[in-house]
Amino acid sequence: xxxxxxxxxxxxxxxxxxxxxxxxxxxxxxxxxxxxxxxxxxxxxxxxxxxxxxxxxxxxxxxxxxxxxxxxxxxxxxxxxxxxxxxxxxxxxxxxxxxxxxxxxxxxxxxxxxxxxxxxxxxxxxxxxxxxxxxxxxxxxxxxxxxxxxxxxxxxxxxxxxxxxxxxxxxxxxxxxxxxxxxxxxxxxxxxxxxxxxxxxxxxxxxxxxxxxxxxxxxxxxxxxxxxxxxxxxxxxxxxxxxxxxxxxxxxxxxxxxxxxxxxxxxxxxxxxxxxxxxxxxxxxxxxxxxxxxxxxxxxxxxxxxxxxxxxxxxxxxxxxxxxxxxxxxxxxxxxxxxxxxxxxxxxxxxxxxxxxxxxxxxxxxxxxxxxxxxxx
Amino acid sequence: xxxxxxxxxxxxxxxxxxxxxxxxxxxxxxxxxxxxxxxxxxxxxxxxxxxxxxxxxxxxxxxxxxxxxxxxxxxxxxxxxxxxxxxxxxxxxxxxxxxxxxxxxxxxxxxxxxxxxxxxxxxxxxxxxxxxxxxxxxxxxxxxxxxxxxxxxxxxxxxxxxxxxxxxxxxxxxxxxxxxxxxxxxxxxxxxxxxxxxxxxxxxxxxxxxxxxxxxxxxxxxxxxxxxxxxxxxxxxxxxxxxxxxxxxxxxxxxxxxxxxxxxxxxxxxxxxxxxxxxxxxxxxxxxxxxxxxxxxxxxxxxxxxxxxxxxxxxxxxxxxxxxxxxxxxxxxxxxxxxxxxxxxxxxxxxxxxxxxxxxxxxxxxxxxxxxxxxxxxxxxxxxxxxxxxxxxxxxxxxxxxxxxxxxxxxxxxxxxx
Numbered sequence: 026x027x028x029x030x031x032x033x034x035x036x037x038x039x040x041x042x043x044x045x046x047x048x049x050x051x052x053x054x055x056x057x058x059x060x061x062x063x064x065x066x067x068x069x070x071x072x073x074x075x076x077x078x079x080x081x082x083x084x085x086x087x088x089x090x091x092x093x094x095x096x097x098x099x100x101x102x103x104x105x106x107x108x109x110x111x112x113x114x115x116x117x118x119x120x121x122x123x124x125x126x127x128x129x130x131x132x133x134x135x136x137x138x139x140x141x142x143x144x145x146x147x148x149x150x151x152x153x154x155x156x157x158x159x160x161x162x163x164x165x166x167x168x169x170x171x172x173x174x175x176x177x178x179x180x181x182x183x184x185x186x187x188x189x190x191x192x193x194x195x196x197x198x199x200x201x202x203x204x205x206x207x208x209x210x211x212x213x214x215x216x217x218x219x220x221x222x223x224x225x226x227x228x229x230x231x232x233x234x235x236x237x238x239x240x241x242x243x244x245x246x247x248x249x250x251x252x253x254x255x256x257x258x259x260x261x262x263x264x265x266x267x268x269x270x271x272x273x274x275x276x277x278x279x280x281x282x283x284x285x286x287x288x289x290x291x292x293x294x295x296x297x298x299x300x301x302x303x304x305x306x307x308x309x310x311x312x313x314x315x316x317x318x319x320x321x322x323x324x325x326x327x328x329x330x331x332x333x334x335x336x337x338x339x340x341x342x343x344x345x346x347x348x349x350x351x352x353x354x355x356x357x358x359x360x361x362x363x364x365x366x367x368x369x370x371x372x373x374x375x376x377x378x379x380x381x382x383x384x385x386x387x388x389x390x391x392x393x394x395x396x397x398x399x400x401x402x
Numbered sequence: 403x404x405x406x407x408x409x410x411x412x413x414x415x416x417x418x419x420x421x422x423x424x425x426x427x428x429x430x431x432x433x434x435x436x437x438x439x440x441x442x443x444x445x446x447x448x449x450x451x452x453x454x455x456x457x458x459x460x461x462x463x464x465x466x467x468x469x470x471x472x473x474x475x476x477x478x479x480x481x482x483x484x485x486x487x488x489x490x491x492x493x494x495x496x497x498x499x500x501x502x503x504x505x506x507x508x509x510x511x512x513x514x515x516x517x518x519x520x521x522x523x524x525x526x527x528x529x530x531x532x533x534x535x536x537x538x539x540x541x542x543x544x545x546x547x548x549x550x551x552x553x554x555x556x557x558x559x560x561x562x563x564x565x566x567x568x569x570x571x572x573x574x575x576x577x578x579x580x581x582x583x584x585x586x587x588x589x590x591x592x593x594x595x596x597x598x599x600x601x602x603x604x605x606x607x608x609x610x611x612x613x614x615x616x617x618x619x620x621x622x623x624x625x626x627x628x629x630x631x632x633x634x635x636x637x638x639x640x641x642x643x644x645x646x647x648x649x650x651x652x653x654x655x656x657x658x659x660x661x662x663x664x665x666x667x668x669x670x671x672x673x674x675x676x677x678x679x680x681x682x683x684x685x686x687x688x689x690x691x692x693x694x695x696x697x698x699x700x701x702x703x704x705x706x707x708x709x710x711x712x713x714x715x716x717x718x719x720x721x722x723x724x725x726x727x728x729x730x731x732x733x734x735x736x737x738x739x740x741x742x743x744x745x746x747x748x749x750x751x752x753x754x755x756x757x758x759x760x761x762x763x764x765x766x767x768x769x770x771x772x773x774x775x776x777x778x779x780x781x782x783x784x785x786x787x788x789x790x791x792x793x794x795x796x797x798x799x800x801x802x803x804x805x806x807x808x809x810x811x812x813x814x815x816x817x818x819x820x
Contacts, residue, residue, distance in 0.1 A: 127601070195599060
């Protein structure tokens with residue numbers, strides 16, 4: 026390892042540590058629990074944005090259907106919580122006590138087979154990961170083996186988002202339909218609606234997000250990360266070098282799906298319900314916007330992008346309920362026009378050179394040796 | 403926040419003297435106002451946003467997104483009621499201040515904004531929601547944070563909460579009497595049920611089917627559901643032509659409505675050959691569908707703009723004066739107008755803004771100035787109201803052709819219809 030690389034490595038760590046300090050210390054100290062819970066909700070979207078950095082920024086694969094995986098993760102969690110909330114005592118006024126209320130309204134008289142595994146928390150948690158991963162794997166193999174990429178792939182992911190949202194809304198006896206799965210109360214008897222639970226869930230989300238970003242940084246450092254970049258820029262060269270491009274793409278697609286699903290599960294826990302409104306095309310595109318605003322090459326930037334857009338949304342819609350959509354549009358247009366590389370781009374083009382200049386000035390007495398090629402660690 | 407509203411600050415004797423002098427002045431200048439204004443500490447023991455001259459409430463509807471077209475009428479009617487209440491001196495001597503939030507036709511956003519209104523703004527009441535999905539999203543929050551929601555839309559029932567007052571009809575109020583009317587007056591024996599595919603039409607049609615089959619001994623010759631937003635009804639129209647029902651009983655909503663009635667007309671199914679009774683077309687929808695595509699069909703509602711009584715004439719005049727002569731008033735708009743009035747009456751009956759006391763005082767509240775005529779709040783927080791059948795006119799208005807003689811009891815959990 027050369028010094029330059031070491032420094033890049035260190036700056037990555039610094040960025041992550043700064044983010045963690047902001048999320049785990051500064052925000053909890055300065056916000057009340059209602060606002061902190063909102064930030065926790067935004068952070069659950071940040072999982073998707075981080076996944077998109079890997080998939081889109083590194084892998085060069087634009088998915089406009091990440092809401093699907095966010096939704097699947099969220100629904101798997103919600104199904105467990107709903108079954109726990111639907112014990113025979115609290116549902117005694119129903120025709121069939123002991124099943125979720127929306128099933129009763131839809132004339133179902135027993136729990137569908139599909140729902141049975143979700144009575145158990147370990148199975149539900151496994152499903153949070155496995156169901157989206159499996160779907161992403163099947164889609165990935167089907168499309169990447171046929172060398173579907175670029176715009177065609179993006180359209181396919183949109184189609185999947187549309188299909189899933191129609192399916193969820195149409196099969197309301199099994200999914201809660203357009204209402205979603207609402208009124209979730211406890212996790213193994215622990216009331217997830219209390220303030221203390223919101224604090225614990227918030228810190229869990231922050232910790233998990235930190236781990237996820239760290240893992241993604243590790244992937245970026247590894248040979249795999251280099252290969253992903255190479256495939257993005259010169260796909261044919263990688264293929265001719267003997268690598269199976271489709272497998273790597275499937276891997277990164279599954280990775281992004283799993284991250285989105287983790288976000289979905291944390292969303293359900295913090296917000297207390299899951300709605301099909303996340304699964305459709307529009308929210309999926311919104312998730313891409315979060316990544317674009319943050320900078321699609323920066324894992325940490327994606328988190329800041331998500332926070333900025335969502336804080337903007339909440340602030341504008343609370344302060345200017347009649348104008349907020351225009352203000353949001355102005356924000357997007359402004360970011361894209363002025364900073365095409367997102368927030369991370371601002372950092373790279375303005376903030377870092379300034380920091381470096383200051384550091385060089387300080388280190389003038391002890392210059393850093395410049396050896397080796399920084400591009401190939 | 404709590405301490406701000408918990409009670410009057412302790413005063414030094416001199417300041418106390420000054421205060422009594424000032425209040426004496428006030429008493430002299432506005433004796434009536436002072437007499438009606440009880441101390442804030444007394445009427446607000448739970449830290450709501452109630453000050454000496456002002457009480458804050460929330461308004462939570464979709465001002466943007468696909469539901470905006472439906473919810474705008476409710477926003478306007480609630481604002482009108484609040485303006486009128488303020489002009490008449492407010493509630494317990496306090497003017498109503500409104501914090502408006504946009505649910506943006508997105509259910510998680512409704513949940514976020516509901517929580518903001520209750521936890522952050524401590525509003526004394528919230529007027530809002532429209533779709534069942536938005537209500538289901540906010541209900542746990544209102545129950546957990548102990549807020550008060552006034553919900554205006556006719557809906558599927560199967561719900562009852564201390565924290566919600568339902569100012570629209572639950573399903574049985576809208577359905578049973580109108581089916582009986584169709585049987586008695588129109589000799590209808592066979593029905594074709596059609597609806598959009600979500601909880602309200604599903605539940606409504608379940609109740610309709612049980613009533614037709616078990617109580618009327620009639621026949622249901624078809625039951626079809628279409629996804630929200632569906633615009634192709636040709637296969638349905640063929641099925642209707644084959645089944646030849648006496649009545650098409652419809653609960654199609656939103657944009658689908660426009661396609662549904664236009665395609666019916668194009669297929670030659672018009673009022674002179676086929677009776678149609680709908681649960682989902684008010685003056686607002688008629689505006690989009692076009693009166694010429696609806697003329698002669700029947701709609702079951704509790705309110706029509708054309709209702710001929712003094713309350714309604716005043717209401718329509720005031721509404722059009724504020725929002726323009728071309729604005730129309732549908733069933734839900736009128737129900738939304740009742741919300742602030744019911745809240746005011748309950749607060750004054752309870753002598754307090756505290757949610758528990760308001761909720762307890764709500765049953766038995768009467769609204770004598772209701773445009774739909776006299777209504778009363780039931781023990782279950784729904785309204786006793788009449789059912790009415792309106793016949794659509796080419797100008798998009800409805801002519802009231804029948805009206806239930808009695809107020810119909812709300813029954814959100816009907817026995818024998820589950």
